[in-house]
Amino acid sequence: MTLDLALFLIxxxxxVATALGMLFSKNAVYSALFLVLNFVTVAVFYLLLGxxxxxxxxxxxxxxxxxxxxxFVIMLLGAERLPATNVLPWQRPLAITLTVIxxxxxxxxxxxxxxxxxxxxxxxxxxNTVDNLRAMAMTLFNNYLLPFxxxxxxxxxxxxxxxxxxxxEKGQKS
Amino acid sequence: MMLSDWTLWxxxxxxxxxxxxxLLTGFAYLTWYERRALARIQARIGPNRAGPQGLLQxxxxxxxxxxxxxxxxxxxxxxxxxxxxxxxxxxxxxIAAVIPWGPAIEMFGRVIRLSIADLNVGVLxxxxxxxxxxxxxxxxxxxxxxxxxxxxGLRSSAQMISYELALGLSFATSIxxxxxxxxxxxxxxxRGLWFVVVQPVGAVIFWIATLAEVNRAPFDMxxxxxxxxxxxxxxxxxxxxxxxxxxxxxxxxxxxxxxxTLYFGGYLGPFVDRFPWLGPIYMIIKIILLLFVMIWVRAxxxxxxxxxxxxxxxxxxxxxxxxxxxxxxxxxLLTDLTGSPLYFWAIxxxxxxxxxxxxxxxxxELRRKAYGRA
Numbered sequence: 001m002t003l004d005l006a007l008f009l010i011x012x013x014x015x016v017a018t019a020l021g022m023l024f025s026k027n028a029v030y031s032a033l034f035l036v037l038n039f040v041t042v043a044v045f046y047l048l049l050g051x052x053x054x055x056x057x058x059x060x061x062x063x064x065x066x067x068x069x070x071x072f073v074i075m076l077l078g079a080e081r082l083p084a085t086n087v088l089p090w091q092r093p094l095a096i097t098l099t100v101i102x103x104x105x106x107x108x109x110x111x112x113x114x115x116x117x118x119x120x121x122x123x124x125x126x127x128n129t130v131d132n133l134r135a136m137a138m139t140l141f142n143n144y145l146l147p148f149x150x151x152x153x154x155x156x157x158x159x160x161x162x163x164x165x166x167x168x169e170k171g172q173k174s
Numbered sequence: 175m176m177l178s179d180w181t182l183w184x185x186x187x188x189x190x191x192x193x194x195x196x197l198l199t200g201f202a203y204l205t206w207y208e209r210r211a212l213a214r215i216q217a218r219i220g221p222n223r224a225g226p227q228g229l230l231q232x233x234x235x236x237x238x239x240x241x242x243x244x245x246x247x248x249x250x251x252x253x254x255x256x257x258x259x260x261x262x263x264x265x266x267x268x269i270a271a272v273i274p275w276g277p278a279i280e281m282f283g284r285v286i287r288l289s290i291a292d293l294n295v296g297v298l299x300x301x302x303x304x305x306x307x308x309x310x311x312x313x314x315x316x317x318x319x320x321x322x323x324x325x326x327g328l329r330s331s332a333q334m335i336s337y338e339l340a341l342g343l344s345f346a347t348s349i350x351x352x353x354x355x356x357x358x359x360x361x362x363x364x365r366g367l368w369f370v371v372v373q374p375v376g377a378v379i380f381w382i383a384t385l386a387e388v389n390r391a392p393f394d395m396x397x398x399x400x401x402x403x404x405x406x407x408x409x410x411x412x413x414x415x416x417x418x419x420x421x422x423x424x425x426x427x428x429x430x431x432x433x434x435t436l437y438f439g440g441y442l443g444p445f446v447d448r449f450p451w452l453g454p455i456y457m458i459i460k461i462i463l464l465l466f467v468m469i470w471v472r473a474x475x476x477x478x479x480x481x482x483x484x485x486x487x488x489x490x491x492x493x494x495x496x497x498x499x500x501x502x503x504x505x506x507l508l509t510d511l512t513g514s515p516l517y518f519w520a521i522x523x524x525x526x527x528x529x530x531x532x533x534x535x536x537x538x539e540l541r542r543k544a545y546g547r548a
Contacts, residue, residue, distance in 0.1 A: 029254070029316065036309070056298035064305025068312065068335060072328065075316050133294060133355060 007048060015041040028074045032067060039063040053133055181284070189290050193270050201423040202232035207462075208469050215473040236416075244412035247319055254317035259410065259417035262310025266424040269303040272296040273431045274357045276441045276453025288441075288453060289357065296357040297345050300432060304341065304387065308334050310421070311406050318409035326405030329480065330395055336487040337386035337393075343495035344380035347373055347502045348436040361440035368439040372522055373502055375529040377437040379495045381467075384433065386487065388425040391472035393483055430464035431457065438464075494532050501525050 015038060022034035039062045046055035140148055206221065206228060213220025221228035246255060276288035293299050308331045315327015349355055351372060352363035363369075370377045386393040395405055407418045434440060438460050441453035478486065505521035 029251075029313075033309075033313075052293060052295045053298065056295050056302045059302035060298070060305050064302060064308070065335070068305075068308050068331065071309075071312050071316075072331075075312070075324065075328065 032070050036063050036067045197424050200427050204423045211469045239416040242412040247409050249319045251317040254313050258314035259414045262421045263417045265303050265307040266421040272299050277450045279450040294356050297355045315406040322403045323408040337383045340491040340495040341383035343499050344376050347376040347499050350502050364439045370437040375525040376498050384429040392475040392478045430461045434460040
């Protein structure tokens, strides 16, 4: 237990540090790289919780696929240098207000709801075991089949949309 | 946790060191093997001066690379320019962690599994490390502050991302056949029948996708000097360049090991149950044979044009691998439902037919393109 706690503390420190690094980097490429580190740290958290499938999916999908596309866009647009001046002057006070509200709400909920003795496991938590793949597939394709299918249709629609947008009209030369 | 069990830590440490040094030595001698084999195919002799049969050539190369001057472009991003080769190198080493090198052996009164990590999501681990490997190339291109290097980096990484999809689907085919994502289970499921027999087209797709994934001929865009100087590593020299080179060759070894595990029975072979030490030997023999195929391909095939490479990946390899995964899943399902082996043996037949159909489509398309406009 103490080893898990120590691991958790170190990881939490890394996660917060990389998140701050992402926010305060002057260069968008470095911001993206800090975000990658943050995603990988979160994946290690999942491993610590005994959910290797989610951890690997997190790395493959977020750190591997999505962030590479982020980097692509940043590099292709040449947008790595952020403007020094503040373009949106109303943004900062609004962000600070919203952050304070979020912090207060989460502190209240943490103090009032999270009891040390109570179990916090959600329904279907048996999937989070070391041998969780089969259980997870069973849950996904039996209990949550409809949401799964809806999600896949949604992704398909997005894909068709992209193809329609980038399609060249007939007779139009690039 | 078993922190107190120091022997377990020692076991992990020794296994990691053996695999790492094995890969590093393998890299050095793979360059020698490749040059000798290429020379033979091209009716030359190849490096044979340093030591017997040129066996000391890799050491001479290493000394030369270490003492070469390292240049850093003036306006490069120094930090990332330094880290990009490291970021390329590390995934090519750690991806080997889940490869099973042999059955469990008994030594010093304890059972030792010949694999660093025995994950139940082993195949997914391979997938996630493969997707991380793109970063080093993108960053190398960007941090050089050179337009050619940047375009080369974007081009190579677009290629890797595109072929990852077909790669993932051929992983899925093997998982469906083995009914597990654990590497040991996949190997044990091939006892008596290698998956390459059941799903030959899946193995071929895996092979093509990995060639693109490790930037090997005929998909070796970084080597296309006439197009973009040298791609993403145009500005690199000395040991930093050697790290890119090393990563490529280690990836060659590792993908051969993965292909051997997923489709060619891994460490299985005659008498492997009686003498477990034969496991790693069979594995190494299979890896060397698969590496030879890679070199053979390099010696035989011309480089594919970039737009055709992307078209091949997205319009041909991806649909075909989807069809293969579907055929395999349907065959397994029908076999389970009816209990008749007829459906199981329909998998290779239908898959080969699908593969032949694809080849016919490519042939027709190329003919139409070549002569249609005249």
